[in-house]
Amino acid sequence: MITAITIKIIAGFIALMVVIRFIGKKELAEVTPFDFVFIVILGGTLEEGVYDEKVRVWDVLYTIGLWTALYLLTDFLVRNFERLRPIIKGEPSFLVNNGLLDIKELKKNKIESEQLRSLLRMQGVFSISEVKYVLLEPGGQISILKKNSSDEDTGGVLTHLLIDEGQIEERILAQIGKDKQWIIHQLKEEGYEDINKIYYAEWSEENGLYVQTYD
Structure with missing residues (x-):
């Protein structure tokens, strides 16, 4: 049993290294909910397969390969078909638009006012009145553009x-x-x-x- 587990772990490790090379480099801040689900399920699949004696090493490799192929296929469709992108990977939402809270977007994204204030405080902003735009990114982070900020201070304007x-x-x-x-x-x-x-x-x-x- 020890030998079988060792072989599965080594094979799974190599397979995951190949998968990472295929997917490309991403910072944690760039990981979308779709990417996160892919990683969690992939890790869970490997974990279950390693300790189950009935699961052969080829079953583990096939599962990793198939799951990765589905991920890459979905990523290809998202890149080449614009209409699928917001459905699968999400899109930024304006929580504050031109200095005004967008109540509809706040409710849509299930964000309360105090949660928004907390997210702003993490970026050194202590009043909503200080910001012109606040975008909620697909990964859950927020990007802000302050009011009356020069290009030198903020790196630019809303594009x-x-x-x-x-x-x-x-x-x-x-x-x-x-x-x-x-x-x-x-x-x-x-x-x-x-x-x-x-x-x-x-x-x-x-x-x-x-x-x-x-x-």
Whole structure:
């Protein structure tokens, strides 16, 4: 039995190392609820398989491989089909929008006012009146932009990701009252005739477009 457990642990360890290489590097702060569930179930599956004599090492490897394949398939679909992204991995929510609490978003995300105040205090903000925007990230963290802050203090202004990995984010365009033709026109005015060459583009009211091409 000791030998079987040892083989399973070694095989599982190697398999997990391969899985990590496939998934890529992520900081803990970047892990979404979807990623967290994947990790927990993967660890639980390995733990159950190691100490169950009826489970062979090939069963453990098959389970890890299949679960990882499903994760990678889902990640591929999220990357290539914009409509699936908010459903599977979530999207940022404005808890404070232009200095005003968004009560609808607070209720939707089940966050009470005191919880929001606690999250702000962790970032050195002791009054909601100090912030212009507060975003709840998919991983549960908050990002803030203070009122009357200069670019030097905060690193910039609120920007909107309009092109991500070569794909136009029509959902975000709709949120800011723009459409696909608008971004194409803006890019052409900046000298970008071939949209397919653009990898990343963000936009803000204050600073306009920032564009990065594949080249």
